[in-house]
Amino acid sequence: MSTIFSKIIRGEIPCHRIYEDEFVLAFLDIFPLSPGHTLVIPKEEVARVDQLSDEAAAALGRVLPRICRAVSAVSGTEDYNILQNNGAAAHQAVFHVHFHIIPKPDAERGLGIDWPSGKLNEEGAAQLASRLREALGSS
DSSP states (O other): OOOHHHHHHTTSSOOOEEEEOSSEEEEEOSSOSSTTOEEEEESSOOSSGGGSOHHHHHHHHHHHHHHHHHHHHHHTOSOEEEEOOOSGGGTOOSSSOOEEEEEOOSSSSSOOOOOOOOOOOHHHHHHHHHHHHHHHHTO
């Protein structure tokens, strides 16, 4: 798998790096929705979160809060979104796991979201929850 993020990890494409360790790289998005918009990627080259190794997932979880605090402090914005998409139908454009940290300084800048929510069906929810618990036990 080779994506633009793979090339950034290998140093073939420049970026404005803000954090790097053995497992994770964070850098400024070149098409920011607001100042401070940062991408956080694992160095493990997989397309979807469910494909991450436990080690890579733990490394991301360990540094995301630190990077969020830095983005918030430097952008002067307390509010922000963390966005992560898996698959083309879910609007993933680069098929390498990545998290967007997007400061939300005001109504015009940052991420805009339309959330067409439904209503949870109680009967179906109990069955769905049971099936999910079962799937978690087998993974």
